[in-house]
Amino acid sequence: MQLYQISDLLLDIAFFLYVLSSVVFIVAMTGKNWAGRDPKQHEMRFGRIAYWMAVVGFVAQTGYVITRWVAGGHSPTSNMFEFMAFFDYCIILAYLIIYRIYKMTVIGAFVLPLGVIMLAYSYVFPKEITPLIPSLQSYWLHIHVTTAALGEGILAVGFAAGLMYLILTIPQKVATKSTRWLEVVLAVVLMLVGFILMESTFARMDQRTVFELTEQVTTPTGQVAPAKVEYTMPAIVAPANAKLIQEGPMSPWFTAPEWMEGKDAARKLNTMIWSVLSGLVLYGVLRLIFRKRLAAAIQPSLEGIDPELVDEISYRAISIGYPVFTLGALIFAMIWAHEAWGRFWGWDPKEVWALIVWLFYSAYLHLRLSRGWIGAKSAWMSVIGFVIILITLVVVNLVIAGLHSYAGV
């Protein structure tokens, strides 16, 4: 067995353990009201088991990082798959650090599922180890990307705690603006889950839909040919001015508007439609099962938790994540940009979005410290902040192309 295969295996083990740990965390939370149990003890016992599963998973993932680093000769942060897997690694690491400080296990019931989603998301991208192209051959790649990912991972824990705070404290007796927005947040999380489910199922089924565009491209071998677009998911939306050359499982319902540029624009739109639909279906099914708002369904299992402590954990995570993020995503980034391109800042979309994340959290800190925004307001901001991070990591890479975008899906 080759080293890179060992590394793949270790990552699979970590993934499996994170899933298990999430399940046990949820049992720790929901099971405490089961008949004949002492709630405190139940939560302690299962919480501890789940925590240790997460620790072992983390150790396995550390093994993955090291073996992949050795096998590839560079830090596993050079393409979208590696980056998302590393981001997940940082989320788990941040959770373990926060746990060491606050000894609050149940935060894991929010962080670990988040970790599972992120890791599953990374599996959607091509996994091969590729050699580094010249622009990535710098030790700043390791320093900048790992630090930035760590900062984002810690901020993600701030988000998980913020979300937990909202579910815990927003009154669910009557529908309000807050309950509605909270359902929207949960539905968006389910859309991410939906995307991962759809993508991995259809990738396995291998029923591709292929379109030929009028646009001509030069193939790597030097011939000029019409561009082709391959969908793994069934086509709901076809590219504008395209010819269907391989039928998929269904025929498209409509074509993408012409202003959507780029040969993959329609495919991305198609993927997005599927994610939204599947997320909504998941949400609908869960609502039918629980017969109440999802947040209202989760709320009772959080009973007995001190909201103020959760609020503080969210804030603490953000106030630790903020300096790390600044250092990694802005300062190290500027140093590297100076070495590689001769300008420390170029207003490339990725750079701008890192700045936006930073400005947003700066606003958060000022609002919290100087204007007394604590509790719900601050929790909402931690949620929005994480959405901006996801935009930076995912949307900017995949939709707005720039100097930084990793090739791939």
Added chain:
Amino acid sequence: MDQRKCECGHTNPVGTLLCESCGKPLEVDLTDKAAFPDMRYEGMARRSQTYTTTIVDRIWNTFSSVKVAIWIIVVILVASGVGTIFPQQQYIPVPVPTELDVERFYTDTYGVLGTIFYQLGFHNMYSSWWFVLLLVLLGASLIICSLDRVIPLYKALSKPRLNQHKSFLKGQKLYAEAKQPEDRSAEEILAQSAEALKKKGYYLFQTDRALLAEKGRFSRWGPYVNHIGLILFLIGVLMRSLPGFHLDEYVWVREGETVPIPETPYYVKNLSFKVEYYSEDEMVEKLDLKGGAIAKNYQTDAILYLNRNADTPGAKPDLVEVQSGPIIVNHPMKHEDIYLYQSGYQEMKLGALNFTLIDLKNGDKEVGAIKLDLYNPSEEMQVAEGMKVRILDYFPDFAMGKDGKPITQTNLPKNPMFALEIIDERDAINEKLVYLQGSILTQKDNPRYGLKIEMPDLVDISGLNVRTDKALPLIFFGSFVFMVGVSMGFFWQHRRIWVQLQEGNVLIAGHTNKNWFGLRKEVQGMVEQTNLSVTLEDKTKA
């Protein structure tokens, strides 16, 4: 200055929230706990709260307001985001030589929204006057808000008040009260508390009835240090637009060529350029590259020269070598504050055309070789004894102009056209011919001399970006100061714990700017170690 008198007899400056002497809140209804004054500066007066009448005061107050600061930050944030909806002009993927092409690009590519984006000037947003103005406003706000608060903070921190008024202690988020145990004296209780807190690293201030334990005071300076870092950073950014601070030039250099770097006394020579690709056995896993290859290295071996005659206009360049070596992506060549970056290349471009001159009337006898350098052609060449070739006309990138005359579209030899004169001095023959797109057109129908086309010289051209950024040290120093400040403020917290004996009661209060969890744990620890039967009250949960 208007003064305000506290019930303890002390007179405070206007704007003071807590009496400077006894710490009793002024002008606050004490039954309303939510309205307890902000503890950040211990109620010290700030300029912005003291003077509010003149225009200068108003401007000062606007900029020192955190609310305004947050608005500035949010506006910058939103504007920055809007600027990424479509690419900035500098990132347009196709050439747009004129302003009209720029406009057309946005309209054609992004439709109506693109047109609006262009019309609003968002395609050059980050250098627009209003965006720069926002950054200047942010800087002004940073400077003023820091000045406004630094003295009150200094006062608040340098005079830790020991004997706080009871209402002050009760106003703290962390507060507890208990009967004084009968078996212990005030001194004993204070000594025990002091002992417990000292172990946790607190500094102690004591009288016989009161104890103040404090730690992490320096962390309160964190925000000021980080704001100073930001100010330095912004000054650095604004300095770059001053003349001489910033240089950004691009030169294309052929292999073997030496070119001057504009705006500098330097010349650069390209010795050779190469591109390397990864071989299969360098890949960890087998990859399907669909016939392509992955680049491994782009490298120009270069020499940097200084022209010693740069200051004498019209003088011949006198070059001395100052630096030599490879220029690789991510590893620029550096000399003093000038950096040379490998940033583009064109492989296998025409460098020179090669011909053999043949004598058509003499059994196609080869007379000699002709090399026409496309970048720097010499006007006249000696081909053989008594045989010369003169260049009459050269168009590097030939096209027919509108008026029917030949023109060149660019300076690059993409489509070279030569008009040549062949001079045979011995036989007094003078023939003209033209080379264009791989064929030779002769003037005469039956010429004596002809040209055989040989393989042209192909060269690699390297694109080097030359930069200087004199503000960079300041910018990075500012960033460093920012990090120091943020670390001070976030990884340490300012904590204060008061223990007082008043009227047979032990009063305990605590304050921190962050991390109440940590503070509570320490106060709890102290309570346990001193065996006081108090339960810590949690105000916010009431």
